[in-house]
Amino acid sequence: MSLRIHYLNGGYCRHLLASIDGRTLRMVKSHAVFLAIEHPELGWIVCDTGYGTRFFEATRGWPYRLYRWATPVSLRGTAASALAAIGVRPDDVRHVIVTHFHADHIGGLGEFTRARIYYHEEALAPLVAGTPFQQTRAAFLPALVPAGLSARSTVIAAKNFAEDVALPFPTYDLFSDGRLKLVVLPGHAPGQVGLEFTSDGVRTLYCADAFWRMEQIVAGVNLPRPVLALQWDGAAYRVTIEKLRELARRKTHRLLACHDEETQRYVTA
Numbered sequence: 001m002s003l004r005i006h007y008l009n010g011g012y013c014r015h016l017l018a019s020i021d022g023r024t025l026r027m028v029k030s031h032a033v034f035l036a037i038e039h040p041e042l043g044w045i046v047c048d049t050g051y052g053t054r055f056f057e058a059t060r061g062w063p064y065r066l067y068r069w070a071t072p073v074s075l076r077g078t079a080a081s082a083l084a085a086i087g088v089r090p091d092d093v094r095h096v097i098v099t100h101f102h103a104d105h106i107g108g109l110g111e112f113t114r115a116r117i118y119y120h121e122e123a124l125a126p127l128v129a130g131t132p133f134q135q136t137r138a139a140f141l142p143a144l145v146p147a148g149l150s151a152r153s154t155v156i157a158a159k160n161f162a163e164d165v166a167l168p169f170p171t172y173d174l175f176s177d178g179r180l181k182l183v184v185l186p187g188h189a190p191g192q193v194g195l196e197f198t199s200d201g202v203r204t205l206y207c208a209d210a211f212w213r214m215e216q217i218v219a220g221v222n223l224p225r226p227v228l229a230l231q232w233d234g235a236a237y238r239v240t241i242e243k244l245r246e247l248a249r250r251k252t253h254r255l256l257a258c259h260d261e262e263t264q265r266y267v268t269a
């Protein structure tokens, strides 16, 4: 039996399309999609959590308030309320994968009190080490990191990711059953990972925020320079995009990204 993947919306922000293509003066919605994965033996696994409901509280202080001004956010409710639509409670979830620690991916993390949390070893430490201004610039809100996280985290060392013939990125077989691989996708955020899985017979690479919109991959659109400069590592981001373009040409995987409008086609709640 293979995995069943449910795509859920966890709030959204609005931004000018020009922030991606450098020219289109149209406001678009950027949904914070997260995944509920039904594993035949391990039960429910969640990947990212959306904005949750604590975003406004976490951006009340200075300078974190700048984040709120830069991207006007509409919250949709808790991660639990999105999961309820598919009959799942946070306490049913025993494993949570964090692709990266941006606010729109970890806002609901505190709801999963019975889950083990998985992330790349470089994903959190450089953000925690930053000054409040550096954290704000890096879209990191420390108030969204649940207390006691490290005690129930499995942090995956960079050296455990290995070359993979199927992908131009190193991968790590998370539960050693070949069903769910973490994929290193450098550039957008420190230690960002995506997921590779097969669901409904379709081999998929879920890229989190390695790209935002499909035109970056299939139409050669490059981020404007000031937006590229906001990525954690702009040079690595560009290399990742080039590799994803090459992968798209091979047509071996369906490529999906968290905030891309095309992903909305698969969203159930």
Ligand SMILES: [Zn+2]
Residues within 6 Å of the ligand: 100, 102, 188, 189, 209
């Ligand atoms: Zn992000």
